[in-house]
Amino acid sequence: MKQTVIATLLATAFAVAAPSAIAAEGGKKKLTQEQIDKVVQSQPMPTGKMLADNCSACHGTLGAEFNEAMPPLAGMKKENFIKLMKAFRANAFPTIVMHDVAYVFTDTEIEAMADYFAAQKAEEWTRPDFKGEGK
Amino acid sequence: MSQITRRDLIKLFGAGAAASTGLLGASKQAYAKSSAHIVIVGGGIGGAAFAKYMRLANADVKITMIEPNPQYTFCPGSNEILSGHETLENLTVNYNTLKSRFNIDVVQDIATEINYEGHQISTIRSGQISYDKLVVSPGPDFDYQFVDGYDAELAEGDFPHAWKAGPQTLKLKQQIDSMRQGGTMVISAPSNPYRCPPAPYERASFIANMLKQSNPTAKLLILDSKTSYVFQNHFEHYWKQHHNFGQENARIEWVSAKKGGTVIKLDAAEKIVTTVGGEKIKADVINIIPEEKAGRFAIANGLALGKNWVPYEPKTFASKVHPDVYVIGDTVDAPMPKTGYVASNQAKVVAAAINDLLAGKEPGTPFITNNCVAMAGEDYGMTITATFRYTGETKGKGFLTQVRTSKISENPSVNRIRAEVAKNWQRTFRKDMFS
Amino acid sequence: MIKMKKIVLFGALSLGVAYSMSALASEHGHAAKAEPWTLAKWDQTAANLPGGNAAKGEALHKNNFCMACHGAEGVAPSRNAPSLAGNTVEYTYKTLKDYQSTLRNEGNGKSAVMITAAQTLSDQDIADLAAYYASQVIPAKPTPMTVDPAIELLVRKGDFNRMITPCASCHGAHGEGKDITPALAGQTPEYFVRTMHAYKNGHRTNDINEGMSQFTHDLTDAEIEALAEYYASLSKQ
Numbered sequence: 001m002k003q004t005v006i007a008t009l010l011a012t013a014f015a016v017a018a019p020s021a022i023a024a025e026g027g028k029k030k031l032t033q034e035q036i037d038k039v040v041q042s043q044p045m046p047t048g049k050m051l052a053d054n055c056s057a058c059h060g061t062l063g064a065e066f067n068e069a070m071p072p073l074a075g076m077k078k079e080n081f082i083k084l085m086k087a088f089r090a091n092a093f094p095t096i097v098m099h100d101v102a103y104v105f106t107d108t109e110i111e112a113m114a115d116y117f118a119a120q121k122a123e124e125w126t127r128p129d130f131k132g133e134g135k
Numbered sequence: 136m137s138q139i140t141r142r143d144l145i146k147l148f149g150a151g152a153a154a155s156t157g158l159l160g161a162s163k164q165a166y167a168k169s170s171a172h173i174v175i176v177g178g179g180i181g182g183a184a185f186a187k188y189m190r191l192a193n194a195d196v197k198i199t200m201i202e203p204n205p206q207y208t209f210c211p212g213s214n215e216i217l218s219g220h221e222t223l224e225n226l227t228v229n230y231n232t233l234k235s236r237f238n239i240d241v242v243q244d245i246a247t248e249i250n251y252e253g254h255q256i257s258t259i260r261s262g263q264i265s266y267d268k269l270v271v272s273p274g275p276d277f278d279y280q281f282v283d284g285y286d287a288e289l290a291e292g293d294f295p296h297a298w299k300a301g302p303q304t305l306k307l308k309q310q311i312d313s314m315r316q317g318g319t320m321v322i323s324a325p326s327n328p329y330r331c332p333p334a335p336y337e338r339a340s341f342i343a344n345m346l347k348q349s350n351p352t353a354k355l356l357i358l359d360s361k362t363s364y365v366f367q368n369h370f371e372h373y374w375k376q377h378h379n380f381g382q383e384n385a386r387i388e389w390v391s392a393k394k395g396g397t398v399i400k401l402d403a404a405e406k407i408v409t410t411v412g413g414e415k416i417k418a419d420v421i422n423i424i425p426e427e428k429a430g431r432f433a434i435a436n437g438l439a440l441g442k443n444w445v446p447y448e449p450k451t452f453a454s455k456v457h458p459d460v461y462v463i464g465d466t467v468d469a470p471m472p473k474t475g476y477v478a479s480n481q482a483k484v485v486a487a488a489i490n491d492l493l494a495g496k497e498p499g500t501p502f503i504t505n506n507c508v509a510m511a512g513e514d515y516g517m518t519i520t521a522t523f524r525y526t527g528e529t530k531g532k533g534f535l536t537q538v539r540t541s542k543i544s545e546n547p548s549v550n551r552i553r554a555e556v557a558k559n560w561q562r563t564f565r566k567d568m569f570s
Numbered sequence: 571m572i573k574m575k576k577i578v579l580f581g582a583l584s585l586g587v588a589y590s591m592s593a594l595a596s597e598h599g600h601a602a603k604a605e606p607w608t609l610a611k612w613d614q615t616a617a618n619l620p621g622g623n624a625a626k627g628e629a630l631h632k633n634n635f636c637m638a639c640h641g642a643e644g645v646a647p648s649r650n651a652p653s654l655a656g657n658t659v660e661y662t663y664k665t666l667k668d669y670q671s672t673l674r675n676e677g678n679g680k681s682a683v684m685i686t687a688a689q690t691l692s693d694q695d696i697a698d699l700a701a702y703y704a705s706q707v708i709p710a711k712p713t714p715m716t717v718d719p720a721i722e723l724l725v726r727k728g729d730f731n732r733m734i735t736p737c738a739s740c741h742g743a744h745g746e747g748k749d750i751t752p753a754l755a756g757q758t759p760e761y762f763v764r765t766m767h768a769y770k771n772g773h774r775t776n777d778i779n780e781g782m783s784q785f786t787h788d789l790t791d792a793e794i795e796a797l798a799e800y801y802a803s804l805s806k807q
Contacts, residue, residue, distance in 0.1 A: 042526065042527055057480070101506055
């Protein structure tokens with residue numbers, strides 16, 4: 001008997017309208033893009049997994065959670081992920097929070113996350129079982 | 136075969152093979168080096184996220200979590216308990232999935248002392264537990280010394296701070312519910328840093344919304360030890376709309392530290408708080424949110440190096456005291472807000488770093504975000520996104536921060552959808568650690 | 571023993587009026603009891619449907635966050651959300667009204683975002699959105715799939731023994747939908763499966779006189795998944 005699929009309808013990353021950029025907490029002066037780029041370029045890029053693990057608090061562990069407001073990312077087609085993240089980054093349309101999430105990522109970071117999620121099982125809820133007693 | 140012991144198995148197949156047979160389960164005996172034993176002190180958001188993500192990264196290591204309580208109650212969502220929109224039960228989770236599915240040995244005990252040289256940790260009931268890597272995630276401790284006359288005993292009694300969701304939350308709710316008509320409630324908000332920066336104001340907002348219905352002439356006074364706070368524009372916007380904020384008949388008032396709002400004294404018998412400006416305020420319900428510092432366990436073991444918060448190496452969150460000890464969550468002196476979201480992402484960084492180190496690799500570049508939500512009511516949400524990029528610099532705290540907060544919208548659908556997203560997030564977030 | 575089923579005459583449905591706005595959920599909790607439709611009430615609603623303006627609908631789609639989940643042109647980018655492109659005016663209209671009234675709720679707060687989003691829309695807004703989605707088309711899939719003959723049979727002929735009428739009799743020969751019956755061609759398969767289970771398990775109850783749910787009770791999980799794949803592969807013709 002297969003797991004019953006929960007009837008969460010409709011979903012997805014809602015994201016924020018119109019963010020106000022604040023440099024650092026406590027209202028310090030605004031960072032320039034050059035300052036940010038310098039830091040980004042000074043270090044090896046975080047792995048796709050490291051970047052993607054930051055998504056899981058909303059999109060579920062391994063991106064596999066179904067939630068009305070946040071879509072599962074596990075198994076998402078690479079080109080869909082990239083297209084959507086770039087649209088979020090560009091603020092192409094109003095979102096609840098995704099523009100404010102996406103604006104920080106570089107093209108290569110977005111691609112690394114896309115690869116990571118595309119490689120995850122497109123299950124509703126991945127439940128690995130390390131004791132081999134899985135259901 | 137029934138006589139076979141672990142030792143025999145290790146002799147036969149080597150430790151890695153023995154461990155991966157799964158026959159050994161959650162034995163507390165020392166593991167051979169090749170399947171390292173990783174011990175976590177604290178089973179809150181940081182500890183649980185670490186345990187789960189360490190296991191996802193590595194099926195072979197032995198993972199033990201030392202946590203005094205059999206279950207954990209989430210703080211995110213707990214302000215809604217005060218207004219009756221949420222229950223303690225719904226926010227409470229147990230460790231069953233971590234134990235059964237993720238093969239975490241959860242030891243219900245209190246960790247006391249770290250023997251750094253011997254790589255051992257003392258517990259009250261379970262004796263010494265050896266570790267190869269130790270992760271410390273004890274959460275914050277409350278520092279009552281800043282309000283004369285307030286202490287842990289009063290917090291457990293008639294003056295709950297309710298800053299850890301649990302029985303105190305219910306006690307505070309009961310006090311608010313039974314407040315006389317037209318009564319006064321005081322919330323004393325702490326200075327930075329403390330757990331969940333917008334929470335005192337979110338709490339005030341939910342309470343005021345409830346009082347509007349049940350006790351419309353009651354007053355809520357926020358006495359603040361700060362001069363500003365996150366989402367201040369959102370909260371004031373909402374309070375102007377719903378609680379006459381800023382007017383003579385305001386239901387909710389905020390007194391900045393600049394205006395002498397800092398509470399310095401509690402007269403518990405008379406229910407009077409005194410502010411730094413010398414003003415005495417008598418109230419029916421007094422909710423003092425105490426100042427915070429690193430968890431007692433971290434301070435007692437010298438991890439804070441005499442300070443209030445624990446210094447760390449930003450790349451891996453290794454302690455400055457010992458390289459095999461890692462510190463995460465509210466207790467660490469990171470340039471990040473003290474939120475569960477941040478704690479969970481720090482935990483993922485540490486899990487990746489330890490896994491790299493066990494494999495003899497240099498840990499990768501850490502990346503941490505804090506994409507949080509708060510509510511002013513069931514009909515009003517707000518969002519903040521913060522990204523912390525590792526700078527590699529040894530000076531400073533090692534991260535560059537980019538922050539954005541949602542703008543005020545006059546479109547009610549935006550505010551309401553943000554609130555629904557906040558609730559969606561709470562559900563998913565709990566599952567990311569405990570399911 | 572075969573259960574007696576209520577046969578709903580989809581072809582006879584027309585559309586019409588005024589689902590009472592007073593049934594709207596209260597601001598919090600979405601716990602309000604919504605009154606189910608009767609055919610007569612729906613007919614009346616359908617007959618008085620406001621004329622929709624697709625251009626205005628497009629603006630709403632973008633600015634009221636529909637696009638964030640349902641994608642540009644109403645073609646869903648993730649496995650979570652249904653595509654809205656190509657659906658019938660009546661189906662979109664009724665669906666949003668049902669969210670507004672909480673009649674469609676999937677249980678346990680799982681539709682809270684949609685309910686909230688719908689409650690901020692006027693009837694005219696809803697009609698505009700419905701007109702916009704009806705004017706959009708889900709792009710055809712590049713590779714047609716080979717259809718299991720048993721599934722083809724279920725779609726074209728139904729299953730008399732289980733009293734399952736052919737899917738195509740209401741949803742159209744190409745899954746194009748008709749009136750109140752939704753288009754299925756190109757629909758997100760995971761959404762299709764969730765929806766069928768929601769009907770089957772009684773979490774979705776906004777169909778008039780169990781017009782849909784009655785057919786789901788005897789479908790197996792495997793059939794539901796095969797149907798989902800079948801309809802996902804179709805293009806509206």
